[in-house]
Amino acid sequence: MMFEKLTPPSEGEKIIIENGKMIVPDNPIIPFIEGDGIGPDIMRACHRVVNAAVEKAFNGSRKIVWFEIMAGEKGQKIYGTVLPEDTYNAIKEYIVAIKGPLTTPVGGGFRSLNVTLRKYFDLYSCIRPVKYYEGVPSPVMHPERMDIVIFRENTEDVYSGIEWREGSKEALDILEYLKKNFNIEVPKDSGIGLKPISIRKSKRLVRAAINYAIEHDRKVVTLVHKGNIMKFTEGSFRDWGYEVAVEEFRDKIITEKELWSPPHDGKLPEGKILINDRIADSMFQQILTRTAEYDVIATMNLNGDYLSDAAAAQIGGLGLAPGANIGDHIALFEPTHGSAPKYTNQDKVNPSSLILSAVLMLDYLGWSEAGRLIEESIKKTIKQKKVTYDLARLMESVSPIKCSEYATAIIDNL
Numbered sequence: 001m002m003f004e005k006l007t008p009p010s011e012g013e014k015i016i017i018e019n020g021k022m023i024v025p026d027n028p029i030i031p032f033i034e035g036d037g038i039g040p041d042i043m044r045a046c047h048r049v050v051n052a053a054v055e056k057a058f059n060g061s062r063k064i065v066w067f068e069i070m071a072g073e074k075g076q077k078i079y080g081t082v083l084p085e086d087t088y089n090a091i092k093e094y095i096v097a098i099k100g101p102l103t104t105p106v107g108g109g110f111r112s113l114n115v116t117l118r119k120y121f122d123l124y125s126c127i128r129p130v131k132y133y134e135g136v137p138s139p140v141m142h143p144e145r146m147d148i149v150i151f152r153e154n155t156e157d158v159y160s161g162i163e164w165r166e167g168s169k170e171a172l173d174i175l176e177y178l179k180k181n182f183n184i185e186v187p188k189d190s191g192i193g194l195k196p197i198s199i200r201k202s203k204r205l206v207r208a209a210i211n212y213a214i215e216h217d218r219k220v221v222t223l224v225h226k227g228n229i230m231k232f233t234e235g236s237f238r239d240w241g242y243e244v245a246v247e248e249f250r251d252k253i254i255t256e257k258e259l260w261s262p263p264h265d266g267k268l269p270e271g272k273i274l275i276n277d278r279i280a281d282s283m284f285q286q287i288l289t290r291t292a293e294y295d296v297i298a299t300m301n302l303n304g305d306y307l308s309d310a311a312a313a314q315i316g317g318l319g320l321a322p323g324a325n326i327g328d329h330i331a332l333f334e335p336t337h338g339s340a341p342k343y344t345n346q347d348k349v350n351p352s353s354l355i356l357s358a359v360l361m362l363d364y365l366g367w368s369e370a371g372r373l374i375e376e377s378i379k380k381t382i383k384q385k386k387v388t389y390d391l392a393r394l395m396e397s398v399s400p401i402k403c404s405e406y407a408t409a410i411i412d413n414l
């Protein structure tokens, strides 16, 4: 592969797909996008921790070869565009990548680079595990009850970017069309956005969530929707979700309706996964009041975005919430939080979200030994009250350490 301005590392090999299976060499080349704002600080910390953990877990026989690719401010500076062709090509070529957060202007300007990448590579499952690490200060009484994995559909819904500004010709044409053809009156001074929810994309997301539940011995998959109001988008998502469950996983699942009918009467049969559904607004109070009852969640783009931040707040905040965007052979790992521009270059913020995203990446590569080392070390470091400002301010008499110092403490504890 020839790049316009990138030179791939001279050492390292490509991860490849053979007969539908991923083959990971001992020295895979992994492209990374540093990210805007706090990106450089947390990416530096992440690389140091991952390198040390991989070295330790495999006695030096395995190593990640990092390959920087550009997006956001760095892309603009070097290529004159926020998402250069080289970046697309590198992700296509090397198939597993990790990124820091990228800034998106509000109200105008370019569209979200994060959403663009997810859509371009059809990374349809945004997977966000949210679980509690002992010792992390939390605003709730029982944060340890939270252990969920959110599957957020990543490529459609109101995130499709099909929208028109108020007063534009397109918006006015659509309003006129609605009036003329359906006698629907929408105020003329409205901006217009579309919310496509398709059978195929809904079903593949729910399928991925159920497969995950089977592979990871999870007990419940909850379809979250606002189908009482948006009947033919969110309501259909729920119906298609149940269809996938019943048609493709019949011997492995039981629906909530079946669970509460004879002969089960509310008792989950051994080895079965419960498929239930909840209306989105109710779900926000359920994760607070009946936290332990939820396990794997499958939902659409906007609900998933809101829910993952809300759930992360319960276990100590955005600094600890990792994420993975996974398609059918390409994966892009990234933290749940954004670029927090006010903390740029302060070496201050919590890098755990990105480091834990790298842990998801190590698991994806089949290098779980290194991932477990990092997780255990993060737990130990937090228990020692060596934490960044976000956690320190919630603890009594704890002085925060810097982002880089926190990474050093994790490495020391490996």
Ligand code: NAP
Residues within 6 Å of the ligand: 038, 100, 101, 102, 103, 104, 105, 114, 318, 319, 334, 335, 336, 337, 338, 339, 340, 341, 349, 350, 351, 352, 353, 390
């Ligand atoms: P944000 O960057 O997530 O920051 C919001 C607040 O969350 C921060 O002010 C900070 O809280 C806390 N926070 C975030 N990351 C943290 C970390 N690593 N450690 C500790 N605390 C952390 O959200 P935003 O300010 O709404 O968005 C900023 C930009 O990021 C926007 O342009 C947005 O579009 C973009 N964004 C990108 C992604 C992505 O790349 N995937 C995702 C979301 C947002 P305190 O102020 O309380 O310290």
